[in-house]
Amino acid sequence: MPRFHGQSNHAPVDIVNQLQKQYVDYLSSLFHEGVLDDQFTQLQKLQDESNPDFTVEVATLFFVDSDKLINNMAAALERSPVDFKQVDADVHQLKGSSSSIGAMRVKNLCITFRSFCETQSYEGCLICLQQVKNECAVLKDKLQNLFRMEQQIVGAGGSVPLMD
């Protein structure tokens, strides 16, 4: 059985293959559902031995950022009168960072959210805020699953497949 230098353990090849296949299937489903778009693949391509955690790091930054922005939006919507320009500015920021990591559904929700800011629709904004919150939570959950699968593959001595 081939040995991989630097690996702490090495599972049988068919287990690695199975893990890799599950990973590819899961990631494919995320693209298929529109949770992620090609920009996510772009980020994965930037990962290598010198930056093995790049995608996780960017995702982490995104969630720190989005949490703060969502809290800002919620606070702004609670104030009277509502400063829709400020909410819009925060949504714009979230749209930008979600686009940069390939979080397509979040990005699209932000586009809708901005149109409600423009028309100064309080109810529309509240609904969008809730949807954005939910979508970020879903994304976080799915990315955690994805990264967990990556760790399992690497831990078993395999390499993480890149989507084309």
Next chain:
Amino acid sequence: MASNGLVSPRRRSSDQFDGSDPSPCGSEEVHVLAVDDSLVDRKVIERLLKITSCKVTAVDSGLRALRYLGLDEEKTAGDFNGLKVDMIITDYCMPGMTGYELLKKIKESSALREIPVVIMSSENVLARIDRCMEEGAEDFIVKPVKLSDVKRLRDFMTRDVGDGTSSDGGGTTHKRKLRESFHESPPSSTVSCASSSAPAASTTRSRSPSPSPSPSVSSSKPVTATTDFDFMGFFSIRGKSNNGRHVEDSDQHLNCLKEETVA
């Protein structure tokens, strides 16, 4: 140099220098100043630039950029804070000073106007693009920024360096040169010369102005998972003071959003 000697069959570490494959830029690396208020975008652009073998300094505002370039109220232009900057890449929409305003200030400065400035924007608005190009921007990239965008910039920079005159003789046509080069297919080979990677704290570094950028020592991380991003809690950042959203004036809206956007 990876200490465990692991070499992936797929990809070599960008920190390894392959002596048999000389860098097209010779011994000098391209130093890019990246300006973006978004922490996520700064991280991405920084990585994109490093992977194309550029030295990167990332700052989070136009003001900080000007300060780094030695162009602020107290100092005279040309009083450089650090290494010579070969290119500036800036986000358009930022609180305080927009990328457009930064561009204007740079082009107004006799010391800095020769530095190519690239604008990045999420909005693909022709009026905005034209305005930036008229003001002397080298190129305009629609976000999200991809590796192909940065490679194109890199190729442009290495063509420009050491070749003083452009083939069209410079002048106003030079402004369009980079945009037009997009239609040519850039060289497909990636550069694998030694890159100086700033320590991972470069994004937090922008908070406290440092007098000089990091030395050119490559620090490659070990392949095993680092403790900063442990598996179960890997969405929590420990010990980071900068949680990203730097707004110089919290009441200030993004002025760039007042522009008309394309339907």
